[in-house]
Amino acid sequence: MITDTQISIEGLRRSFPSANGSGEVTVFEDVWYKVDRGEFVCLIGHSGCGKTTLLNILAGLDAPSAGGIIVDHEEVTGPSLDRAVVFQSHALMPWMTAFANIAFAVRSRWPEWSKTKVRAHCQKYIDLVRLTGAEDKKPSQLSGGMKQRVGIARAFAIEPKIMLLDEPFSALDALTRGSLQDELLSICAATSQTVFMITHDIDEAMLLADKIILMTNGPHAKICEIVENTMPRSRTRHDMHRHPHYYPIRNHLIEFLVNRSTEFEKELSSSDYDPRHPPVVRPGLSRLAVLQSPAERAADGNTDGETIQASA
Amino acid sequence: MSLSLRWRAAVLTVFIFFAFTATWELSVGGHGGAATMSPEYAALMGATAKGASAMPGPLKVGGQLWEHVLNPFYDKGPNDKGVGIQLGYSIARVAVGFLLAVLMAVPLGFLIGMSPLFYKALDPFIQVLKPVSPLAWMPLALYTIKDSTISSVFVIYICSVWPMLINTAFGVASVRREWLNVARTLEVGRLRTALRVILPAAGPTIMTGMRISIGIAWLVIVAAEMLVGGTGIGYFVWNEWNNLSITNVIAAIVFIGLIGMLLDQVLAFFTKLVTYVE
Numbered sequence: 250m251i252t253d254t255q256i257s258i259e260g261l262r263r264s265f266p267s268a269n270g271s272g273e274v275t276v277f278e279d280v281w282y283k284v285d286r287g288e289f290v291c292l293i294g295h296s297g298c299g300k301t302t303l304l305n306i307l308a309g310l311d312a313p314s315a316g317g318i319i320v321d322h323e324e325v326t327g328p329s330l331d332r333a334v335v336f337q338s339h340a341l342m343p344w345m346t347a348f349a350n351i352a353f354a355v356r357s358r359w360p361e362w363s364k365t366k367v368r369a370h371c372q373k374y375i376d377l378v379r380l381t382g383a384e385d386k387k388p389s390q391l392s393g394g395m396k397q398r399v400g401i402a403r404a405f406a407i408e409p410k411i412m413l414l415d416e417p418f419s420a421l422d423a424l425t426r427g428s429l430q431d432e433l434l435s436i437c438a439a440t441s442q443t444v445f446m447i448t449h450d451i452d453e454a455m456l457l458a459d460k461i462i463l464m465t466n467g468p469h470a471k472i473c474e475i476v477e478n479t480m481p482r483s484r485t486r487h488d489m490h491r492h493p494h495y496y497p498i499r500n501h502l503i504e505f506l507v508n509r510s511t512e513f514e515k516e517l518s519s520s521d522y523d524p525r526h527p528p529v530v531r532p533g534l535s536r537l538a539v540l541q542s543p544a545e546r547a548a549d550g551n552t553d554g555e556t557i558q559a560s561a
Numbered sequence: 562m563s564l565s566l567r568w569r570a571a572v573l574t575v576f577i578f579f580a581f582t583a584t585w586e587l588s589v590g591g592h593g594g595a596a597t598m599s600p601e602y603a604a605l606m607g608a609t610a611k612g613a614s615a616m617p618g619p620l621k622v623g624g625q626l627w628e629h630v631l632n633p634f635y636d637k638g639p640n641d642k643g644v645g646i647q648l649g650y651s652i653a654r655v656a657v658g659f660l661l662a663v664l665m666a667v668p669l670g671f672l673i674g675m676s677p678l679f680y681k682a683l684d685p686f687i688q689v690l691k692p693v694s695p696l697a698w699m700p701l702a703l704y705t706i707k708d709s710t711i712s713s714v715f716v717i718y719i720c721s722v723w724p725m726l727i728n729t730a731f732g733v734a735s736v737r738r739e740w741l742n743v744a745r746t747l748e749v750g751r752l753r754t755a756l757r758v759i760l761p762a763a764g765p766t767i768m769t770g771m772r773i774s775i776g777i778a779w780l781v782i783v784a785a786e787m788l789v790g791g792t793g794i795g796y797f798v799w800n801e802w803n804n805l806s807i808t809n810v811i812a813a814i815v816f817i818g819l820i821g822m823l824l825d826q827v828l829a830f831f832t833k834l835v836t837y838v839e
């Protein structure tokens with residue numbers, strides 16, 4: 250199987266000066282991970298484990314204290330139009346209309362485009378996130394969900410190679426969140442977009458992600474393990490919970506967030522943990538199962554894992 | 562009672578106005594106690610000697626106001642110009658000084674706001690210079706510039722510059738980080754970020770500074786023109802005081818108040834244009 254690595258996070262560490270000024274606080278360290286092209290990856294962890302910091306470094310808005318990130322064979326040294334960010338707080342410019350917010354991004358990407366071309370391009374993405382008719386409204390006149398739709402449209406409109414999402418739905422109510430997740434999923438499927446998303450919502454991660462990175466608690470947070478989502482990509486919010494893999498994966502994630510994320514240090518000392526190759530697990534296939542060979546998976550009578558590998 | 566709050570307030574305003582003018586009219590009416598002075602002195606003192614107050618009543622002031630309104634632009638020599646001409650001089654000085662201050666304070670405030678180094682380095686100067694009464698600069702201005710009109714413009718400039726400078730720097734420095742991050746991820750250049758993101762984000766704060774400045778400038782021009790003399794509404798007030806025409810002084814106060822309100826409303830209109838709801 251040929252894997253096409255698009256993002257390679259290599260030995261990343263981020264430290265900040267401590268509050269009392271006597272030394273440094275390391276938020277996370279020794280973080281190694283590779284994201285394949287077209288893959289949807291979610292990062293889960295408690296607040297304080299440096300999720301947003303990690304995403305900011307990926308975006309080029311922050312610099313690591315050690316290690317680095319390679320995207321398409323080039324080191325990340327600053328922000329780029331190839332990596333679009335959807336911010337947690339939508340970050341729309343309140344003095345611009347929804348349309349102008351998106352057009353600002355489009356003109357930044359293609360300054361040579363004519364006015365009509367920019368207009369048509371923006372309209373396409375406004376329609377895509379189902380905001381048709383609300384183009385000329387200011388963000389203050391839009392609901393929370395609509396604001397985030399504009400944020401998503403702005404990010405997709407510049408047709409980035411990588412999409413970075415920082416808990417984009419965390420401030421929304423459950424119903425709005427659900428419909429936005431569905432739309433994000435369909436847009437990503439249509440564009441086979443590489444996505445790196447931060448969340449603390451387990452169901453969101455299971456619905457959207459091909460792989461879920463579990464991060465231990467900070468300070469000195471690390472990647473605990475990678476959970477492969479073995480449910481088929483055709484899963485939806487309505488039928489996902491009926492899939493036989495749903496509860497094993499969900500229980501595994503909850504178990505991690507509730508217990509293991511705090512006790513990982515103990516777990517570390519009693520295993521052969523290698524930060525360069527964090528263990529990959531498929532709790533959907535069998536609980537506590539460590540990486541199986543494709544033959545074994547076939548023996549399980551399950552081809553979903555194959556589907557995911559093929560689409561990755 | 563189905564009158565809206567606005568109408569009830571208007572009725573109350575009119576009532577207070579009439580109550581005030583009635584009290585004023587009654588309190589300046591003639592009263593006794595003028596019999597003991599010599600006839601020559603009484604002749605010098607005019608009506609005051611007969612027991613009337615030099616303080617005019619509202620009807621007299623109203624009549625004088627109306628005369629000024631009917632004929633605002635007459636010019637009968639240096640000491641007798643229409644109030645419109647005098648106000649024109651004052652407004653022109655305020656406008657020139659204020660615009661010079663805008664040209665200086667907004668770019669400099671941008672620089673200070675964008676650079677934490679400049680912010681910290683220039684802060685002591687601003688903190689010390691800001692509380693200095695602008696009139697204290699007047700001797701310095703007269704000595705160096707040697708022209709009274711330019712000196713009064715300079716005084717307007719120096720008093721307008723601080724609120725704008727401080728507000729611009731503060732507005733620019735406190736632009737939300739996330740908006741700047743959006744611009745950075747979109748690889749927007751420095752100039753475009755300044756014009757399309759920072760300027761509109763800091764716009765309301767900058768305009769508030771301008772509004773404070775124009776208010777102070779209008780306060781200061783009256784005092785400055787009293788000092789410098791020659792022309793302007795401040796000089797008019799002082800000249801009428803020397804003429805012992807309290808009627809004209811009160812009329813001038815009314816005009817100064819009205820123009821001050823007008824200037825504030827103009828700035829308020831522009832502030833509204835740049836204000837956004839988060």
